[in-house]
Amino acid sequence: MPTTSRRTRSDAARQLADLLRRQVLADETLPCEEDLTVEFSATRNTVREALALLRDDGLIARLPGVGTVVVGHKYPHGLNRLAGLAEVLREHGEVTNDVRAADLVPAPAVVAHRLGVPERSEVVYLERLRRLDGVPLSLDLTYLLPEIGKPLLAHDLAGRDVFALIEETSGQRLGYADIDVEALNADAETAAVLDVQPGAALLRWERLTHFADGRPVDLEYIRLRGDRLTMRARLDRS
Known part of the structure; x- marks a missing residue:
């Protein structure tokens, strides 16, 4: 009943x-x-x-x-295809990047483990504030293998997606990424960068991207504004 x-x-x-x-x-x-x-x-x-x-x-x-x-507008971000932010949102406006850091740094233990390099060996670190038509959208912290990341430093990191630059400079195709997604509240510093109130809802991605042959190449920690993006995917039961 x-x-x-x-x-x-x-x-x-x-x-x-x-x-x-x-x-x-x-x-x-x-x-x-x-x-x-x-x-x-x-x-x-x-x-x-x-x-x-x-x-x-x-x-x-x-x-x-x-x-x-x-009055509020959210932009769909698909989770069933590996693509850069500018690729995903090209129908909605222009994605630009404020490059906050771009340098060689010693690899922290967790980064070295995920990228498969010796601990404290050099990796390329990028930190970018990403905007859609000038509005802050995400804060991206990226670690790259040195042989992949170093060539990127001579290119237009403000106007290009890193994924496209990796394939262009390395001559290799990206294959897949492992991604964890969780919700969190913006700390005061992140809130100021993303132009939201402290405690505002964010989506945090941890994404490890691999070449088509399975080698890890790019580890990212991404904080996205929860009031600007919605995640979409088609899930098959097969």
Whole structure:
């Protein structure tokens, strides 16, 4: 027999906010409150609470005399293809990089282990603030094998994706990457760099990229603004 647990208005509002979020992210105009109550068989208070959740996420605004308008824009980033940020977002604007560091450094133990080099041997370290049409999007910390990274230092790191430069300078194709994704809150320093409030939601990637023959080449620690990107992929059950 079907059972119905006791649910609060906040439970219903959260459910409704999830249903409306895709429309908001697609920049679709939301119906008025009255139409939403009819479409979702919800009370007006539930609708208002759901819209407040979307407003608190920075996605919509309630303007006097206008109604609900979409103000937050998130850009889709696919997780089922290995590509640089400029490749992924080329339909949405121009990706540029503020190069904060580009130099040879001794490899920390964890980096040496992941890249398969002796501990404290030299690797190339890149730190870049990445922008989409001038708006801060991610902070990327990258370690590269010295024979791969050194040639990159003579190229346009401000305007080019590292992946494209690696293939261009090495003459080898990248093959695959192992990636871990987790959510975290922005510390004060990262928040200042990314132009968000301390404690704002970030996505943290740890990505180890390999050549087609399986050799590791590039280890990245990436912090992405949670209010600017959404992750998308198609998962097959095969």
